[in-house]
Amino acid sequence: MGRAIGKTGVVTALGAMSGTSLDGVDAALLRTDGRQITEFGKSGYRAYTAAERRTIAAGFGKWHGPEVEAAARVVEDAHRALLGDFEGVDLIGFHGQTLAHAPRTHGTLQVGDGAALARDLGVPVVWDFRSADVHLGGEGAPLAPFFHHACARHAGIEGPVGFLNLGGVGNLTWVDPAIDAPEAEGALLAFDTGPANAPLNDLVQARLGMDFDDGGRLARRGTVETGALELFLAEPYFARMPPKSLDRNDFAEMVALVSELSDADAAATLTAMCAAGVAEAMQHCPRPPERVLVTGGGRHNPVLMQMLGVSLDCPVAAVEEVGLDGDMLEAQAFAFLAVRVARGLPTSCPGTTGVRAAVGGGTVSLPGGADPA
Ligand SMILES: Nc1ncnc2c1ncn2[C@@H]1O[C@H](COP(=O)(O)OP(=O)(O)OP(=O)(O)O)[C@@H](O)[C@H]1O
Ligand SMILES: CC(=O)N[C@H]1[C@@H]2OC[C@@H](O2)[C@@H](O)[C@@H]1O[C@H](C)C(=O)O
Numbered sequence: 001m002g003r004a005i006g007k008t009g010v011v012t013a014l015g016a017m018s019g020t021s022l023d024g025v026d027a028a029l030l031r032t033d034g035r036q037i038t039e040f041g042k043s044g045y046r047a048y049t050a051a052e053r054r055t056i057a058a059g060f061g062k063w064h065g066p067e068v069e070a071a072a073r074v075v076e077d078a079h080r081a082l083l084g085d086f087e088g089v090d091l092i093g094f095h096g097q098t099l100a101h102a103p104r105t106h107g108t109l110q111v112g113d114g115a116a117l118a119r120d121l122g123v124p125v126v127w128d129f130r131s132a133d134v135h136l137g138g139e140g141a142p143l144a145p146f147f148h149h150a151c152a153r154h155a156g157i158e159g160p161v162g163f164l165n166l167g168g169v170g171n172l173t174w175v176d177p178a179i180d181a182p183e184a185e186g187a188l189l190a191f192d193t194g195p196a197n198a199p200l201n202d203l204v205q206a207r208l209g210m211d212f213d214d215g216g217r218l219a220r221r222g223t224v225e226t227g228a229l230e231l232f233l234a235e236p237y238f239a240r241m242p243p244k245s246l247d248r249n250d251f252a253e254m255v256a257l258v259s260e261l262s263d264a265d266a267a268a269t270l271t272a273m274c275a276a277g278v279a280e281a282m283q284h285c286p287r288p289p290e291r292v293l294v295t296g297g298g299r300h301n302p303v304l305m306q307m308l309g310v311s312l313d314c315p316v317a318a319v320e321e322v323g324l325d326g327d328m329l330e331a332q333a334f335a336f337l338a339v340r341v342a343r344g345l346p347t348s349c350p351g352t353t354g355v356r357a358a359v360g361g362g363t364v365s366l367p368g369g370a371d372p373a
Contacts, residue, residue: 005124005343010033011033012029013029013030013032014086014089015095015336016093017095017330019168021297022168023211025079025082026331027045027083028041028325036154042086044082044085046082055071056097058070059072059111063099063100068099068111072112075111076112079112089123090123091335092121092338093126093334094112094117095129095334096114096127097110097111098247101140101246103138103141108141114126114127114365121367126337126341129337132360133347133348133355138243138353140353142173144171144173144190145173146183146333146346147332147336148163149187150336152175157177158177160176161177162289162291162292163293164292165294165295166295166297167297169192169194171192172192172278173189174189174190175188176188187351188351189285190243191243191245192244193280193281194237194238194251194277194278195274195277196298197212197297198248198251203267207266208263216302218264219303220268221268222266223265225261225269233276255270274298274304274307276311278311291314292315292316293319293321294316294318294319295326295330338362340360346359347359347360
């Protein structure tokens with residue numbers, strides 16, 4: 001595997017993402033020149049075992065120390081096992097696992113050593129995508145928006161559209177696909193909407209030993225507690241203008257807001273909080289989107305999708321409606337971003353992270369030390 005990727009032309013990149021919900025690692029191939037999507041390729045998934053998940057979760061909110069080291073080893077090993085299955089790869093985009101994110105104070109930490117993966121897999125690896133943006137005053141997140149822009153154009157969407165990712169945390173990208181460069185003023189506005197599945201996962205894990213509320217079955221039986229919902233919406237985060245981003249556990253106290261409720265009512269209320277955070281986010285869009293396309297695991301929850309349909313003023317559908325794969329979009333995003341980094345193209349801009357000027361974040365590590373270009 002692995003050959004020089006050059007400055008132009010279409011290459012095969014493999015993107016890998018380990019998200020905040022800690023279910024596992026997603027990996028996907030993408031053929032691209034870093035500007036346009038040429039072709040989507042094979043994808044793969046490796047779930048974390050319960051023990052691995054515990055080791056990673058023990059590192060959440062920490063910046064260094066033995067828990068961080070242990071989490072990094074688990075993340076790296078899981079990626080090594082999964083990424084080694086792919087062939088014909090020119091470049092890997094390795095996001096790693098976010099353990100802590102506080103861009104204005106400490107910075108942002110994604111663990112897993114991309115240089116070690118490059119050496120072991122024999123392919124150049126682009127990693128540490130967020131630090132350069134944070135150093136230039138940006139939030140370091142979200143980074144998928146440049147890829148959402150390429151997706152909108154690939155899908156032939158003409159009017160303004162929203163991409164809503166519902167993982168552990170929610171993030172919205174407003175795209176004007178009529179503007180051809182993602183870094184051009186007015187093409188993108190992006191930010192985290194609030195907590196998505198993380199508080200609900202934590203609740204059902206703690207109370208029922210379940211990983212998540214499969215199909216929204218629990219929430220469907222419950223009633224939303226409007227008092228708790230109002231307290232949640234009083235959080236200043238929602239009215240704050242973008243740019244803004246969140247750490248996984250920034251809203252951990254939400255689970256306390258529902259602690260007195262029955263399992264079903266608590267699940268219904270946390271699900272409603274996710275949808276309400278998204279509804280609040282719409283006020284920040286430069287123009288109303290013609291529709292919102294949902295990606296990430298939350299789109300598999302019909303109760304959440306129904307709540308979104310009721311609370312947004314435009315049609316809401318899974319990204320599959322325009323031919324995209326909502327389980328792999330983030331992995332594909334880091335394949336796309338890796339090619340941009342290797343070619344010196346920006347990966348974030350003032351509209352996506354609040355960074356001072358468009359910047360390409362990421363370190364390129366080579367298997368043997370030569371220049372990838
Ligand atoms: N069938 C389902 N029913 C209900 N919820 C689901 C279903 N499938 C997935 N989910 C939810 O989606 C979550 C996984 O989403 P996803 O893989 O997009 O998260 P992530 O990539 O780890 O997070 P992030 O985007 O915040 O980094 C699960 O933990 C669960 O809460
Ligand atoms: C710091 C960090 O890892 N943030 C994640 C997280 O998960 C969802 C949301 O919060 C988003 O801001 C980001 O991930 C996606 C892939 C992004 O950067 O676009």
